[in-house]
Amino acid sequence: MAPAPATVDHIVNTGHTTIAVRDTGGDQPPLMLLHGAGGNLAWLSVLAGHLADRHRVVTVDLPGHGHSGELPAWEWDAVLDGLDAVVDTLGLTxxxxxxxxxxxxxxxxxxxxxxxxxxxxxxxxxxAPTRPEQLPGLDPAHAAAELDRLHAAFTTMAEAMARPVPPGQLATIRQAQLADLTRHGGTAADWTEAVARNETTVVGETWLRPLPATLASLRPAMDSxxxxxxxxxxxxxxxxxxxxxxxxxxxxxxxxxxxxxxxxxxxxxxxxxxxxxxxxxxxxxxxxxxxxxxxxxxxxxxxxxxxx
CATH class of the missing domain: 3.40.50.1820 (Alpha/Beta hydrolase fold, catalytic domain)
Known part of the structure; x- marks a missing residue:
């Protein structure tokens, strides 16, 4: 029996930025897995493990997340160009x-x-919803009020992420993030890398990615x-x-x-x-x-x- 292919991490230069990639290897049909906003490739590790016997699974840190570089602003074409560069660099067909x-x-x-x-x-x-017409069955005025309430909560969350982690609170924040992830399924071991992978140091301070500049362009890009x-x-x-x-x-x-x-x-x-x-x-x-x-x-x- 041939040995299982080794999983390899790469950094791909896309022309716009760099993208961190994890490749399970092998000669199975290739499958690229993409995480959600605020996540990273480690969020997909358990899913990738369940697919690795049927596919060559490639997970990526999207720009501004995990170990990937930043984009000057979130632009869909730049993100897609980056994924094309990953495909070309890894020789995926x-x-x-x-x-x-x-x-x-x-x-x-x-x-x-x-x-x-x-x-x-x-x-x-x-x-998330942004317009009353996306909420059929609700009175338009009530829908608008609920949207305002929801987006005020999002703004509060964004403001909390727009500053570095206070000294001495990193362990507490890690534990809270781990608890938040494991409540949906899996074990702490499944999610530990996912928590740590979005931490970065800027001028001696610890920040959680995505950084404020990415969030500032990502949210309106998704909404529009x-x-x-x-x-x-x-x-x-x-x-x-x-x-x-x-x-x-x-x-x-x-x-x-x-x-x-x-x-x-x-x-x-x-x-x-x-x-x-x-x-x-x-x-x-x-x-x-x-x-x-x-x-x-x-x-x-x-x-x-x-x-x-």
Whole structure:
């Protein structure tokens, strides 16, 4: 029996920045995994492990995350160019792509660029709602008020990240992040690298990535992306996997998120009616953290779709 290929970490120069990559190697069909905003490639380690017997799995730190470099501003074309550079550098031939949250949005954009891609899976690749028309069934004034309340919470979170970690509090913050990740599934061992990988030192101070400059351009880029139009423009098979339940932090906005999920299903099915390459699958019992909740089930779902 041939020995299992060794997993190797690389740094790829993309022309715009550098991207950190982890490659399981081997001669199986290549599959690129993309994490969500605020994550890094280690968030995908458990999922990658469940896929490595069927695919050469390549995980990346998106720009401004993990061990990758920064972009001057978050631009979708620059991110996609960077992933093309990863594919070229590693000699991947028509990799399939699966992405969670932000990674799912990027995957959908990849599907508009790469008609020879065997398949893209977007795992709840949706930003937070931004407009009352995305909340069917809610009175527009009430919808606007709920959106204001939600985005005030996001602004508070962004402001908390816009300063270095106070001296002496790093261990406490690490423990809190670890607890937040493990509540969805897995063990502390599964998530320890994911917590540490987004820490960086700037002029002797510890910061958590993404840094304020990246956040300042990433959030409006996500909010302004017309995802139904992107999905409609897909040129390779695209599976839209949609969450059906709330994360704990979404529960104070349960009415808003229930309406938003209705809008996602309605618009996604309308897109699928127009573009036969698009499939829509609301996933029973799954939240936005579906990768952590059921990594085996998600691995099977991804592998089944991209190898049909």
């Amino acid at each position: 028509d990799p399939a792509v699966a992405g969670s949250s932000l990674g799912g949005m990027i995957g959908a954009l990849w599907a508009t660029r790469h008609p020879s891609c065997p398949g893209v899976v977007s795992l709840d690749g949706n930003p 992306l017309d995802l139904p139009a992107v999905h409609r423009a897909a040129r390779c098979p695209l599976l839209l996997v949609l969450a059906t339940t709330d994360l704990p932090e979404q529960q104070p906005y349960a009415e808003l998120y229930a309406a938003y999920r209705r809008w996602q299903v309605e618009t996604s099915r309308a897109v699928a009616a127009d573009n036969p390459l698009v499939r829509v699958q609301p996933l029973d019992g799954a939240s936005h953290a579906m990768i952590a909740e059921d990594s085996v089930g998600i691995a099977d779902l991804v592998a089944d779709f991209v190898t049909r």
